[in-house]
Structures are given as C-alpha cells and as structure tokens.
Amino acid sequence: MSTSIGLEPGEKHAGLKGRTILQLIPSLDAGGAERTTVDVAEGLAAAGARPLVACSGGRLVAELQMKGGEWARFPANTKNPLRLMGNIGRLKRLCRDEGVALIHARSRAPAWTALAATRALKIPFVTTYHGIYSGRAAPKLLYNSVMCRADVVIANSRYTEATIRRLFPWASARVEVIHRGTDLSTFAPAAVAPERVSKLRADWGVAPGERIVLVAARLTGWKGQKVFIEAARRLLAGGLEDVIFVMAGDPQGRENYVNELDRLIEVHALAGKVRRVGHCTDMPAAFLAAAVVAVPSTEPEAFGRSAVEAQALGAPVVVTDLGAVPETVLAPPEVAEGERTGWRIPPADPQALADAISAAIAMQQGQRAAMQGRARSHVEAHFSLPGMVDATLGVYERLLREQACGQRDDIF
Numbered sequence: 001m002s003t004s005i006g007l008e009p010g011e012k013h014a015g016l017k018g019r020t021i022l023q024l025i026p027s028l029d030a031g032g033a034e035r036t037t038v039d040v041a042e043g044l045a046a047a048g049a050r051p052l053v054a055c056s057g058g059r060l061v062a063e064l065q066m067k068g069g070e071w072a073r074f075p076a077n078t079k080n081p082l083r084l085m086g087n088i089g090r091l092k093r094l095c096r097d098e099g100v101a102l103i104h105a106r107s108r109a110p111a112w113t114a115l116a117a118t119r120a121l122k123i124p125f126v127t128t129y130h131g132i133y134s135g136r137a138a139p140k141l142l143y144n145s146v147m148c149r150a151d152v153v154i155a156n157s158r159y160t161e162a163t164i165r166r167l168f169p170w171a172s173a174r175v176e177v178i179h180r181g182t183d184l185s186t187f188a189p190a191a192v193a194p195e196r197v198s199k200l201r202a203d204w205g206v207a208p209g210e211r212i213v214l215v216a217a218r219l220t221g222w223k224g225q226k227v228f229i230e231a232a233r234r235l236l237a238g239g240l241e242d243v244i245f246v247m248a249g250d251p252q253g254r255e256n257y258v259n260e261l262d263r264l265i266e267v268h269a270l271a272g273k274v275r276r277v278g279h280c281t282d283m284p285a286a287f288l289a290a291a292v293v294a295v296p297s298t299e300p301e302a303f304g305r306s307a308v309e310a311q312a313l314g315a316p317v318v319v320t321d322l323g324a325v326p327e328t329v330l331a332p333p334e335v336a337e338g339e340r341t342g343w344r345i346p347p348a349d350p351q352a353l354a355d356a357i358s359a360a361i362a363m364q365q366g367q368r369a370a371m372q373g374r375a376r377s378h379v380e381a382h383f384s385l386p387g388m389v390d391a392t393l394g395v396y397e398r399l400l401r402e403q404a405c406g407q408r409d410d411i412f
Contacts, residue, residue, distance in 0.1 A: 014048075016044065022054060022100045023040065023103075025106045026055060033128070036181070036388070037060075041067060042067040045068025052100065054094060079109045088117055101124075102123055103124075103126070111147055124403055127150040128147075131302045132323075151174065152176055152399060154395065156178065197289045206246075210244050211243050213232070213245045213293075214294070216306050219257055220254055222299040227298065227350050228247065229264045230350035232274050240358070243273075248280040291361055292316050293315045293317045294357065295325055318345060321345060
C-alpha cells in the first residue's frame with residue numbers, strides 16, 4: 001500500500017532499510033518545519049527505515065506515530081546554555097540506546113546539541129534552513145552558524161541558499177537546495193468538494209457572482225495587508241465591480257496592527273468590500289474559491305507556500321518580486337508571456353499590485369484555463385511532497401554510504 005506521500009514500501013532508498021534516522025526539533029506543533037518532519041518520517045517508514053523524532057512533544061506527535069514514526073521525549077525546546085550542555089549527554093545516550101545512524105536537526109538550539117553529539121559519535125549530521133534567521137551582529141551570526149556546520153546543509157529555496165553563501169561562504173560546498181514540498185493530493189481541484197467552497201463563501205459573506213481576491217497570511221506588517229487595502233481602494237475607485245477583497249489570517253495577538261487595518265478600511269469607505277475573515281482552516285477550498293491570490297510581502301520570505309498551494313488549485317497568483325516567493329512563479333522576463341503562471345511585482349507598490357490583479361481578473365476563460373494547467377504542471381515538477389521527501393532521503397542515503405566507505409570528513 002502506498003503512503004500519502006506517494007512512496008511504495010521498499011520501492012526506493014534501499015540503503016536506509018533498517019537504519020534509525022533521528023530528526024531533532026524543539027516541538028511538533030503546527031508549522032512548516034514540524035510538518036516537514038512528519039512528512040520525512042513517513043517517507044522513511046515507507047523506505048523501511050526507522051524514523052525517530054526527538055522533541056518536547058506537540059499536537060503532531062499522534063500523526064507522526066500514525067504514519068510510522070516514533071517519538072522520543074527530549075527537551076529540545078530549551079535555549080538555556082547550561083541545559084543545552086546537559087542535552088549533549090542525553091542525546092548521545094539516546095543515540096547509543098536506539099542505534100541512531102544519522103541526525104537531522106531543524107532548529108538552531110538543538111542543532112548545537114546535535115553537532116557535539118554527532119562529532120563524538122562519528123555519525124553524519126544534516127541541518128535544514130527553514131527560514132532566514134535574523135541578526136547580523138557577530139554573536140548572533142555565531143549562534144546561527146551552527147546550521148551550516150553539518151555534513152549537508154539543506155536550504156528550502158535558492159534565496160535561502162544565496163543568503164547562506166553570503167553570510168557563511170565557508171559552508172558553500174555543503175549547501176543543497178530542496179524546496180519545501182506540498183501535498184498535491186490535498187491541494188488539487190478534484191479533492192475539494194463543491195460544498196466546501198460554498199460553505200467558505202457563505203462564511204465569508206460572499207454573494208453568488210462575486211469574485212474573491214485573497215491574501216492568506218498571518219496579520220503582520222511585512223505580509224503587506226496595507227498595500228493590499230490600498231490596491232483594493234484604487235481598483236474599486238476605478239470602477240471594478242463584483243469583487244470582494246479578503247484577508248484571511250490570524251493576528252496572533254497583534255491587535256494594534258489589526259486596528260490599523262480596520263481604520264484604513266473605514267477611512268476609505270471600503271467596509272463590505274475589503275474584509276478580515278480570521279484564520280482559515282480549509283485553505284484548499286479558499287484557494288479554489290479565489291479568482292486571484294495575492295502575496296504582497298514587503299520583506300523577503302524564505303519560501304512561497306501560499307503561492308505554490310494557490311497555483312496547485314488553479315488560482316492566478318500575484319507575488320512580490322522579493323525573497324524566495326518569485327522562485328515559485330513563472331513570469332516574464334524569465335519566461336515568455338505564454339509560459340506565465342502568475343505575476344511578479346515590486347514590493348510595497350499598490351499600483352503595480354492593482355494592475356496585476358486587474359490583469360488576472362480580466363483573463364478570458366480560455367486564458368485562465370491554460371494558465372491553470374501550466375501552474376499545476378510547474379508545481380508538480382518542482383514543489384511536490386514526494387519530490388521533497390525523495391531528495392531528503394537521498395541525502396541521508398548518500399551520507400551513510402560515504403561513511404561506510406570512509407569518505408566523510410568531520411565538519412567543525
């Protein structure tokens with residue numbers, strides 16, 4: 001029976017069969033790194049390996065176990081220097097007791113523990129850069145540098161790779177890009193029942209015949225909701241009709257920012273046309289319901305999950321040409337107009353955002369259908385979950401093979 005990530009047991013990565021691979025992460029609560037940890041564990045189980053995850057716990061532990069992974073309670077969420085030192089001994093004992101062959105750390109504090117343990121045990125060490133870490137002062141750069149001290153450093157985008165090479169050029173030879181994977185069986189038009197879309201439209205108060213322009217992001221300044229509101233104001237003032245501008249996202253306690261957004265909506269008399277709808281629990285239905293999805297970030301992002309998921313559902317996307325998000329969208333001048341899967345615009349430019357939204361909405365049905373097909377094919381080729389898991393397991397297998405052949409050099 002195939003797994004949900006599309007791998008058949010024993011089908012690939014025979015070199016991992018029977019090996020215990022440990023992933024180390026602070027906790028298994030919701031988040032991109034946490035979700036990827038579970039996905040890779042499922043792939044390891046399908047390959048006949050033993051997936052072990054050491055962390056403090058979290059809501060995804062049950063899912064991890066259901067998909068063939070094992071959980072080892074471990075205080076990986078501490079940042080206390082003394083406790084981190086104590087964790088080295090704990091991790092070494094855990095690895096010896098469980099026969100761990102390789103450790104993959106997905107966060108900085110536990111990575112320091114893993115670095116010491118793997119060097120003492122002489123087993124391979126892998127890290128993943130899941131985001132662009134802040135701080136450029138020497139102490140912070142030293143702290144961040146642990147993510148580059150592994151035998152292989154996985155970057156989740158070319159932008160992340162470039163950032164690593166710029167800040168830590170001595171690690172350049174060990175960096176490999178593996179884009180974050182999307183579950184394309186979940187983010188697929190055929191997988192979303194029409195009733196789910198209808199319910200979402202009703203929950204958002206969108207009338208039949210009204211089109212949705214969507215920003216799906218937590219409510220924080222750099223996600224560009226203010227730019228989105230200004231673009232909406234210009235489009236509506238220009239006579240755009242039957243369009244509702246929706247901001248779906250959790251404020252996560254940023255009440256001052258929420259109040260600023262609400263004041264902008266009120267001052268520009270946009271009530272009813274621009275709406276905050278809170279956290280959305282059914283993103284496949286949201287993207288399928290959208291006529292256009294905007295990602296107007298004003299600061300660089302390490303990946304472009306919303307843009308990938310939206311393209312998988314066939315929604316035209318408009319993204320800021322900043323950070324890693326442009327990697328997920330094909331647009332001129334990199335490709336011909338007929339190969340476009342979305343639009344890239346300058347950051348913090350409401351007129352450019354308005355113009356791109358207008359162009360997307362104005363597409364004829366044939367043009368839209370052709371773009372949907374291109375976008376889905378693009379995502380399947382470059383951002384699939386099986387592709388991400390396969391590439392990650394390939395890294396593990398290669399390092400273990402090199403170790404067996406005596407080809408691995410310790411990295412300090």
